[in-house]
Amino acid sequence: MVTCRIGSIAMVLIAASAFSQAQFGSVNDAIAALADGTNNTKWSAVEYLANHPDESIPQLFWIVENQKPGWVYASSAIVRSKDARALPFFTRLLADNFFLKEADGSRKKFGLGSKNGCLVMPNLLGSVLAMRLGELGDPTAIPTLRDAASQGDAAVEASAYDALYRLGGVTLDELFSRASAAKPNLRQVVEGIGWSSLYSDPKFAIALFDRIVADFADDPYRVAGAHFWKIRAFENAKDYGAAVREVDEVLKFENYENLVRQATEARARILAARASP
Secondary structure (H helix, E strand, O other): OHHHHHHHHHHHHHHHHHHHHHOOOOHHHHHHHHHHOOHHHHHHHHHHHHOOHHHHHHHHHHHHHOOOOOHHHHHHHHHHHOOOOHHHHHHHHHHOOOOOEOOOOOEOOOOOOOOOOOOOOOOHHHHHHHHHHHHHOOHHHHHHHHHHHHHOOHHHHHHHHHHHHHHOOOOHHHHHHHHHOOOHHHHHHHHHHHHHOOOOOHHHHHHHHHHHHHHOOOOHHHHHHHHHHHHHHHHHOOOHHHHHHHHHHHHOOOOOHHHHHHHHHHHHHHHHHHHOO
16 A cells, blocks of 8 residues: 555656646747746746746846846745856856945945945845855855855845755854844844755754744734744644644734734644644
């Protein structure tokens, strides 16, 4: 029975892969889908292009570097290809995009009285490039990522720190220290580490969210969010009593209606799970 089950799963995966491959007659077809396809089609195109690096990589590099439609998907295809050219490409491009630039190459300034106004535009290119370097998993990217963390715009800085953590270039203690002091934008990076371990290591996630509650007490929404994510972590650990206690903690934050609503829904789900044999 077990053998049949494993065989069935394998057949489904093979069929899904074959379907993905069959959607595209060529690399050019898949490239076009990155910009114009549905979300599912775009991810199928990413898989197809990753499996045809000799033909696709030069075009994908051009799309990313020039931020053409579908460039974020293109960057993911580059990572998934595991092509040796990916690391130097992302490293070089990130080094030139730590911050948004004026036409003359100087750093854009935002704020009252500046020509760019007070609304700071996010540096999406630099942020995605730093994220992709983390996904590649090569520690030789650490020096460039450290430069991005120290010189980059806020979004780039956050992605760089996340990548550094993935690559072992910064510890969790160092992230908490920076996020507790003058870098509140790094608090989302810390949260993301907790989110990513909710299923794989719920005990680690619970300890991390406990630390958020203690260290970021000046940020009530983040504290409420930490209690909310602990609900899910305790559910995954099948500690339903602790999960219900976390629901009660979230309900104390009455101003955050969305979290309160979701916590109330979670309570019903938990009680049903606890009652089931």
